[in-house]
Amino acid sequence: MVTREPWREPPIGLLAELTHRCPLACPYCSNPLELTARERELSTAEWLRVLEEAAALGVLQLHLSGGEPTLRTDLEAIVARARALELYSNLITAGVGVSERRLEALAAAGLDHVQLSVQDVDPEGCDRIGGFKGSLARKLAFARAVRRLGLPLTLNAVVHRHNLDRLERFVELALELGADRLEVAHVQYYGWALANRAALMPTRAQLDRSVEIVKAARERYGDRLLIDFVVPDYYATHPKPCVSGWGRAVILVAPDGRVFPCHAAHTIPGLDFPSVKDRPLQWIWQESPAFQRFRGFEWMQEPCRSCPRREIDFGGCRCQAMQLLGDPEATDPACTLSPHHGRILALAEAEAAAPAPPFRYRRLEERVAAPA
Amino acid sequence: MSLSPDDRLVLARGVRVRFDPVRNCHVLLAPERVLFPCPTSVEILGRLAEPRPFGELVAGLAAEFDAPEEEIRADVEALLADLVAQHVVKVERRVA
Numbered sequence: 001m002v003t004r005e006p007w008r009e010p011p012i013g014l015l016a017e018l019t020h021r022c023p024l025a026c027p028y029c030s031n032p033l034e035l036t037a038r039e040r041e042l043s044t045a046e047w048l049r050v051l052e053e054a055a056a057l058g059v060l061q062l063h064l065s066g067g068e069p070t071l072r073t074d075l076e077a078i079v080a081r082a083r084a085l086e087l088y089s090n091l092i093t094a095g096v097g098v099s100e101r102r103l104e105a106l107a108a109a110g111l112d113h114v115q116l117s118v119q120d121v122d123p124e125g126c127d128r129i130g131g132f133k134g135s136l137a138r139k140l141a142f143a144r145a146v147r148r149l150g151l152p153l154t155l156n157a158v159v160h161r162h163n164l165d166r167l168e169r170f171v172e173l174a175l176e177l178g179a180d181r182l183e184v185a186h187v188q189y190y191g192w193a194l195a196n197r198a199a200l201m202p203t204r205a206q207l208d209r210s211v212e213i214v215k216a217a218r219e220r221y222g223d224r225l226l227i228d229f230v231v232p233d234y235y236a237t238h239p240k241p242c243v244s245g246w247g248r249a250v251i252l253v254a255p256d257g258r259v260f261p262c263h264a265a266h267t268i269p270g271l272d273f274p275s276v277k278d279r280p281l282q283w284i285w286q287e288s289p290a291f292q293r294f295r296g297f298e299w300m301q302e303p304c305r306s307c308p309r310r311e312i313d314f315g316g317c318r319c320q321a322m323q324l325l326g327d328p329e330a331t332d333p334a335c336t337l338s339p340h341h342g343r344i345l346a347l348a349e350a351e352a353a354a355p356a357p358p359f360r361y362r363r364l365e366e367r368v369a370a371p372a
Numbered sequence: 373m374s375l376s377p378d379d380r381l382v383l384a385r386g387v388r389v390r391f392d393p394v395r396n397c398h399v400l401l402a403p404e405r406v407l408f409p410c411p412t413s414v415e416i417l418g419r420l421a422e423p424r425p426f427g428e429l430v431a432g433l434a435a436e437f438d439a440p441e442e443e444i445r446a447d448v449e450a451l452l453a454d455l456v457a458q459h460v461v462k463v464e465r466r467v468a
Contacts, residue, residue, distance in 0.1 A: 152385040154404065
């Protein structure tokens with residue numbers, strides 16, 4: 001391995017996956033297939049230390065995620081420390097088991113923003129996707145409590161073949177609830193979503209319609225509602241600049257303390273991701289071989305290496321290149337310049353055209369059992 | 373975007389501006405976004421924690437920087453148009 005200069009640019013956001021426990025079981029969950037049990041989660045003191053180290057390193061925003069972060073009883077203490085460190089705290093929640101009193105305590109601790117997932121605007125669809133009965137009514141009550149407390153609210157709508165035909169109603173719901181932002185995010189196929197790809201992949205027609213709906217909604221409601229839109233990779237022209245480039249803007253700490261550049265990095269073989277239990281966050285970010293691995297442009301193959309877009313999208317996603325091509329240095333096949341793009345586009349079209357298979361729900365007990 | 377002196381301006385919900393000692397500059401923190409405002413924007417944003425009429429904002433800046441109000445008004449209006457478009461500042465229109 002070539003020794004490299006420590007990386008001096010600080011991370012912008014810390015994605016703190018406080019726990020993998022979750023009342024929901026969404027088949028597109030971004031958590032790994034092998035989930036971490038409660039006994040292996042970092043302690044309160046360890047998380048507070050991570051926040052101190054992150055702030056010193058230059059992190060500006062703290063995304064409190066999971067699993068369901070409100071299942072951590074020490075969340076108020078974590079939010080309070082974030083506020084003391086001037087970190088902007090963002091709670092990413094399913095909103096099904098959070099009382100108004102709990103929300104008040106989090107607001108009092110200094111919470112800055114709430115992002116609420118809504119699996120579907122149809123109650124049955126919402127229950128079926130999340131695997132939780134009565135979920136939508138609870139989510140709506142939670143959203144109203146967020147607004148009563150004066151906290152800014154983002155609705156997060158992960159969209160796929162089962163709920164895309166109701167996208168206009170997601171926009172209406174966001175307006176009705178007084179949300180400040182709506183994220184319309186087509187499923188990204190990693191982890192559980194990759195395992196459920198055939199059950200989730202939309203048709204090209206559904207994608208095209210979603211683009212039109214978002215465009216019209218932005219024109220009509222743009223002054224009231226900020227709409228972010230993420231398109232599905234497989235139908236893309238250029239790949240997404242995944243996490244703004246490997247180890248450039250985002251640092252993710254998993255429930256057990258291991259540190260990653262993104263949700264799926266663990267799927268790339270041969271990389272040793274350090275833990276906050278063993279190393280300072282600064283060393284992990286600036287010097288660890290795993291974070292240095294895909295920085296810069298030397299690792300790139302053609303057509304990326306000589307591509308004028310290499311500083312825009314950084315060759316796309318390393319994990320997707322690994323998953324679909326078995327080579328983490330290859331051009332992300334979401335790119336039309338990849339020689340494999342046609343194959344994955346055909347795959348998406350075939351899966352979207354076939355009847356949807358049943359979901360494989362995200363569950364802790366689905367951890368791969370050790371061979372007998 | 374054209375602003376009348378009575379239009380009230382305020383930071384959008386969830387927006388915070390602070391100095392970042394690591395990067396040695398001001399940063400604007402908003403839901404899922406970080407922006408790096410220019411020094412003039414920082415001056416403006418620092419005065420909009422509470423709703424403030426556009427006319428008062430311009431008069432205050434003109435006094436502080438000892439510049440003609442007309443000049444300040446044009447510059448500030450252009451910057452505000454950008455901040456409003458980015459959902460960082462909200463305009464509360466005077467109800468006629």
